[in-house]
Amino acid sequence: MEWCCGSFRLDLTRGPLLMAIINATPDSFSDGYPDPERACARAERLVAEGADILDVGGESTRPGAEAVPAAEEIARVVPVIERLADRFAVPISVDTQKAAVAEAAVAAGASIVNGVSASLDVASMKGLLQRYDVGYVAMHMRARPAVMQQAVHYDDVVAEVTDSLGKVRDELTEAGVASRRVLYDPGIGFGKKLAHNLALLRAAPSMADALGRPLLMGISRKSWIRDLFHRDMDKSAASLEWRDAVTAMASLLLPFPAVAVHRVHQVEWLKAGLTLREELGETAPVLSE
Template identity: 45%
Template sequence: MPIHPPVEVAGHVWDWSETIVFGVLNVTPDSFSDGGQFDDVERAVARARELVAAGAHAIDVGGESTRPGSTPVPADEELARVLPVIERLASDEGVGVPISIDTYKAEVARAAVGAGASIVNDVSGLQLDAAMTATVAELGASVIIGHLRGEPATMMHDVSFDDVVAEVIDELKARVRQAVTAGIAAERIFVDPCFGFGKRAEHTLALLAATERLREEIGYPLMLGPSRKSFIGGVTGAPAQQRVMGTAAAAAIGIAQGAEMLRVHDVAELMPAIRVADAVRRA
């Protein structure tokens, strides 16, 4: 059963009676599993419509790949990728859901919210850009506070945890405190342990297994992003494009333990598993 009060995001009320699904829309040439597929505005809008028609409650737009070893993109290049898409999505009747901007740069977040985004999804948990926390507070946007040590380009160089679950909980709680102290309203905060970001497969599996603990100890709506991740490939041997069934299993496990939000690429393929897991969780 829901443990959080309903929240309003861009005119939509999320009462946690079902899992909130974010459909991934990468407008990048080099994302790990769908790079280059939607880097044209018309293709991106068409894909967003498909995601919403399949059941997505929000669209998460990304203009910079954060896969391990990725090269950082200058803010002006990231803006050139995402702003035309966000502007179109915000005015498209076939979309009609909240838009999230996947960025760790305050400049990009500000422009994206100005173009129509209402959620900032910062994988770094407000750590990589010193201006991000104050910017989100000023904008009044919702925020997904992620967990990442270091930067995407180097996050897998020195991965070390004594107790990954306890450490991720403590670090996310500290980042939430930072956000609230800066003036970000508590009801606008969501958290994400960020599977695979500075974490090896065994760390991600441990975090997934501890979903209920994460949810209860952090105390904010919990997003999971298992979609097509390498830990699934490590278990199944499947390449990124063939990890839908593994993603479905991870999603169902997370929902069964109380995760309120999912970020996935394959909304249509995953919705049956999500709905069954929802029904069992809420029975």
């Protein structure tokens, strides 16, 4: 099975791929690299550690974050993407809610659009996806970041998120977007409480089966870690290191091939863990329903 992203054909059968996060923002909840050269230095380290994809975002989507104008977001991500696409032989992704930003990013060299608001506005991305043969991540988000953690309620979070992403899949299919170009992301932490997040993580195999494609999971450094362990989190090095350790351990419990891509801030530990899991084979534990 492949993920077709422009000129890249990513093999989803050999083991999980690692999508490394590069925040080209001054207000990320954990780190940020708004200077293009600093972002490139960060990318060089991530690729050396084993990153398969570099994901650039110019708008914070942490809970409570306000929207950034498209022009400002473009000004943040395009210089970074241009440099990364020129320097590294890995796909570059843009993390955005806006079709205009995605268009500018693809023109700058991005091969993947990480559509973090697909369940809200995939229709705005269809034209871009019809014009360009880029890969697409369709993520579930019930409401925009500014309000997404307000009045959160699901009767059956797994069924509702799966149904929402299924509607996105059907809309993309009707628009002629090949399924081999699309992965699905249940949106851990986006309009979900701890119990919802854990239920979605457990249900990864059934969701991938229902959608007919593997999942991308973005659990790195998110508030579910704080809520599960009742531990305060800040931007200190010790706090980030602890969150990265929990992220790596949790990611190793997610089953492959249902979860084919992990979106993470810290690559090295997870890469080492995945290598060990491969060596251990069937003796390695995985999280399942």
